[in-house]
Amino acid sequence: MSQQKQASAKHHVAGYAFSLVLTFVALFVALYTSLPASVKLIGIVVLAILQMVVQLIYFMHVTEGSKIYQLLSLGYGIFVAIVVVAGSIWIMLYNTMTQ
Amino acid sequence: MDLFDMKMPDQLIVWGNPLINGAWISIILVTLGIVFVLTKYKKWRWLWDEWLTTVDHKKIGIMYIVSALLMLFRGGVDALLMRIQLALPNLEFLDAQHYNEIFTTHGTVMIIFMAMPFLIGLMNVAVPLQIGARDVAFPTLNAISFWLFFAGALLFNLSFVIGGSPDAGWTNYVPLAGEELTPGIGINYYLWGLQISGIGTLATGINFLVTILKMRAPGMTLMRMPMFTWSTLITSVIIVFAFPVLTVALALLTFDRLLGAHFFTIDGGGMPMMWANLFWIWGHPEVYIVILPAFGIFSEVISTFARKRLFGYSAMVVSIVAISALSFLVWVHHFFTMGNGPWINSVFSITTMAIAIPTGVKVFNWLFTMYKGRIEFTTPMLWSLAFIPNFIIGGVTGVMLASAPADYQYHNSYFLISHFHYVLIGGTVFGCLAGLYYWWPKMFGFKINERISKWAFWVFVIGFNMTFIPMYLVGLKGMPRRIYTYREGLGWTGLNFIETVGTFVMGAGFVLLVWAIIYSIRHAKRDYESDPWNGRTLEWAIASPPPHYNFARVPRITGQDPLWRAKKKGETIFEEKTPLKPIHMPNHTGIPAVMAGFWFVAGFGFVFEWIPVGLAGILGVLLCMMWRSLTDYHDHHEVPVTELRDAAAEEIKNAGGRSARGVVNDG
Amino acid sequence: MAELDQKVNLPDFPEYQTEDGRLKIFGFWVFLAAEVVLFSTLFATYLVFKDQTAGGPTAKDLFEVKEFMAETLILLTSSFTCGLATLKMRLGQKKGVLMWMGLTLLLGLGFMVMEIGEFIKYVGEGATIGTSAFLSAFYVLLSTHGVHVSLGILWVSLLLIQVVKRGLTPITSRKLFIAGLYWHFLDVVWIFVFTAVYLTGLVS
Structure with a gap:
């Protein structure tokens, strides 16, 4: 374990920023654009999956252990x-x- | 729903029917008998210290197996009662309601409280030994799993004397099982009994997955693991990913019944078919949960008694891995006839047929393992040999059922009933019994009497075929399942009568089996032989029964069938020169049993819709978890080196200190 | 800084120090994978029933952007503060752990207050669990998440008591790390609630 580098506070701030941006983009796509409904749905599901990846990597340290x-x-x-x-x-x- | 409205069901204590009165009397007598014996011989302390608080995987395994045998008896009595009722047309031995309750409890008990715990018990006994581990990854959680199963089983089995049994079939289909059509509390017993034991099963899945992936002895790579360990690993994977679906399905139906939700109701926008959908998303993987470990047992037994390495080891591994994924992709074949469109039925027909391929691969592997082997016809080997043809009969009729258009003919007929009994008895039960005979000497230090056991085997297998071959035929003649009687002149009478006789023959086989066990407990020579079968895997390298820490020295593995290799070369898998080190072992704890007690209280309260009682039980569970969290800092003790010396010497002697007795004729 | 005297001599990644710790962390990941399936079943149920409103209120009648955005931001922030607590734990800074985990708990409580308030409001508008299949599925999905959060609050509070009493050891660190995984996982689940329930409900 010890050869791995410790995640820094900066790293966490970046993760938080990503998650906020993804949330607002999803809100915007869903409610304030005039795309067809099916495009919107695919778009927000993709954003949710990205959001999950952000949590897994930045906060849950899935690549350790x-x-x-x-x-x-x-x-x-x-x-x-x-x-x-x-x-x-x-x-x-x-x-x-x-x- | 009023929170404090603790209403009484129509009949809290079920009394009046002579069969149920008899059950009451026997329950009371047996309970008094147990209490008397424990008190007279001052065994209460022993029971608590040695069994109720144990976290030793071998003892937990034994408790699972004993419970499963009791449930086999209960489910078997249900089967006999049903067969008596159907022996001849227009009998009135059971009324329609009682018959419904009995086929429901028969199915549920056999799958959930017999087959699974039996196999989980064998996993507990054998898997840590097979991989060279000193226990499972989470010993306390393992005890919790057992006690949750026990609480769930106890709750479910109380139903027929207190409040009334569930009566909507083991699949518990809605709308029949909904509040409007079945208002009593029987269905609640089903929901809570399965829910509580299901949580325990999920924990078992996680436990064995982690144990097998992370606790293997040095050198035991994945592709060197014994096949039973492989099948347990894959079974654990299926448990972990299938059981949450059951948890949700049961919870949703509970909310329908308790809180007036509209998931599966006809009004309010609910969809009854959604229950079938969720139930079988879990239910089909469940079929593989109860068959894969049996496949693993047959692989061990056949390889041991053919004195040959398992043929096609990697093909076997690939097959079970493929089965684990495919098992999640076939569930619709259980409800082909619910009005699906041709696309859905076609897709699921094809996936269902595809799953026969890896299974077929395995059958050929077993056959080729025996080819040119020196077969020794011990009892575990007999059960394994009987498995192959019987399971194939079940499997081939399964492929017939997989064709959706044909299924419209077979569906809900006795043809289907016979199909799944051929796979579940011919596969799972034969596997459980083969495993019981095979690992019995490891658990207790003596073999079960072979002569009586062979009688039991032949009587049981003949009775089994006598019951279920006519059942295929009567199914093809149109007899539907779940009818409590039938009229004369349909051409069903003779076949039904033969089935009933066959069931009694099977029952006689079971009695002989129990007699063989009792006889052996009283008379068999205790030779405490560590390797009575001339085995191939690690569990046969240590004492029988093994010390609680299993291995004084952790073995080093250099290939498949490590003990066999060592015996052949006259080497040892234990390194004599490495100094012994003290071993950390988990402490006994009473929390699992107490926590399961609270789950039982919660389940009982919610069954009767006595919300305060239910919530009190849940509070107790939470307090147990909190207590555990605050006190688990010193839950291990050390076994000193002085205590390990004898066991270590024994290990060296067993594992390679002498050459193998059998003729080694594989490459 | 006063934090300096709180610094304990802990190895890097204290939660992975013991064999027991490594097993428990991996075991918890497997548990979370099972939870993925549990929640996916609830999502499947919700998506099947979302248009079965049986004449009762619909998603558009009930959901309000401000409310569910506030809930979402609170949970996202709590995931961030919880991540910082794990960071402090690895640095061996007990005080930092207590502060950031304490803040996480407050945010969790805030989320629960909002969610319960939302439910009470809906019930007042005649939208109960027994109104329609849509609402049954809605309430069960959201309360399953909510019960998880509440249990998380109880669990983390209990851990903080242990950290205060015993300090940061490999055992308390492992417990904190696992509770952190749980908390982040609930945030992920909420992202899918946000997407599949609230946004989807307002799209079509």
Whole structure:
């Protein structure tokens, strides 16, 4: 561990700044632009994923400790999360004879 | 909902039906008997010190297995009652309501409170030993897992004498299981019993995942792990990612029933099919949770008694990893007939058929492991050999069911019932029994009597096929599941009668099995042999039963089947020259059992919708957690070197101090 | 600075010092991965039911930009202060840990007060858990997050008592680090609530 460099306060301030910017951009895209709804939805989901990455790297130190296993666990969790969300929406809302 | 309205159900104490009266009387007698024996022989202290507060994975494993055998008995009695009712047309042994309750509890008990704890018990006994670890990663959490399972099982099993059993099937489909159609408290027992034990199972998944990934002995790389450890690792992965879905599904239905929410109701915009969707997102991975560890056990047993290295080790690993991902992608095949469009049914038909491929790979691996081996027909090997054809019958009919258009014919018929009993008994139960026989001498220092056990095996397997082959046929003749009686002249009578006889033959097999165990406990020679089967993996390198710290010296691993290699070369896997060091071991603690007691109180309160009681239980749970947080600074003790010397000498003697007895004929 | 005398002789990354600490941190990551699935199931439920309003209030009737932006900013800030507390912990500065973690707790409490206020307001407008499937899913998703935050407040308070009593040791550091992971994770969940519930509710 000790050869790794300690994250500095500056690093944390940068993470905080990123998260604020991403939040306001999402708010702006969703409410104050005239993009089509589907573009807006994709846009804010992408921003949310970026926001998650910011938290993971700047605050949660995901790259320390058992890095590979931690990322694998998280990746598997996200795989199942996507299956559950996309699968449920497909099955419950788009389950018609023509789809 | 009024917070302090502690209303009584119609019948708090269920009394009147002769079967239930009998159950009451036996519960009271058995409880009194246990209390009497513990008091007379002054065993209360021993019970508390040695078992209720233990954090030793081997003892926790034994407690899981004992509980699972009790649940096998309970679920088996349910099965017998159902088969008596269906033996002939128009019987009135059970009424419709009682029949509904019994098929519900049979399914739930067998899956949740028998199959899973049995396998988790075997994992507890064997996995830390197989990887050369001194315990699991989180021993106290492991005890919490067990006690939560125990509290959940106790709560669920109380239902039939206090307040009434759940009666909507083990899948608990809404709207039937909703408040309007089933207002009593039976369904609440289902929801809370599964919820509490499910939290324990999730903790087990995390515990074994971390244990296997982080606590292997030096040199034990992932691709050198025994196959049972591999299957436990993958099972843990599936548990960790599937059980949260069950937690949520149960909670949502609880809110529907308790707070008037509208998730699964017909009015208010709810969608009953959403329950089926969530239930099976968990439920299908659950099928693999109860089959993969059994696959692991068969791999160990077949390799040991064929005296050959497991054929196609890496193909086996790739297969179970593939199964872990695929198991999350097939769930819709449980409700093909709920009015899905052709796209959804087609996609899920294909994923379902795809999962047969890795499973098929494994069957060939087992067959090739035996090819040219020197097969020794011990009882664990017999169960493993019987597994292959029986499981294939279940598997092939599963592929038939995977085809969505064909499923419209088979769905909800006895064909389906027979299919999943062939995989769950032929796979899981045979696996549990093979594992029980295989690791029994490691747990207790003596073998189960082989002669009685072989009788038990043949009687059970013959009874099993006698029950379930006719069930396929009667299913094809159109008999639907979950009917409590049928009329004459449908062509079902003869087959049903044979099934009932078969069930009793299976029951006789179970009695013989119990007799074999009791007989062996009383008469078997205690040889405390560390390696009674001429084994290949680390658990056979240490004493039987192992000391609580397992390994006095941590072994060094240089390849697969480390003990076998050492025996072949006449070497030892323990380094005699390294000095012994004191070992840190976790202290016993009463918190897990007390905390599970509070969970039980909470569950009981919420089952009856007595909110203050439920909240009091939750408060107790929180206080236990806080107490633990404040006091876990000194939860370890040191085992001094003087205590380790004998065990260390034993290890050296066992692991390579003499050559292997069997003929070593692999490369 | 008075902080100097608080500095303890701790190794770098004290939370990883013991084998037990390393196991527990990894175990907690696995737990969080399971929580990802738990919350994703609640999100799936919410997204399936979000238009099932059964004639009751809709997202547009209820949500107010100012309110949910305030909640979001409070939680984001608390994640930042919690990150600084971890930093101070690694520097062995007990006082800094107590200050930043204390601030995190206050922000968490502020968030809970706002959320409960929001719920009370909605109920006053006739939007209860029993009104429609949309509201059932809304309340259960948000309260699951809220209960997590409340438990987090209880947990961190308990840890701060231990830090005051025992100082920063490898054990208390590990406990703080894990509680920090939990707190940041809840922030991530909230980002998805913000996106999938509030913003999405006002988009369409």
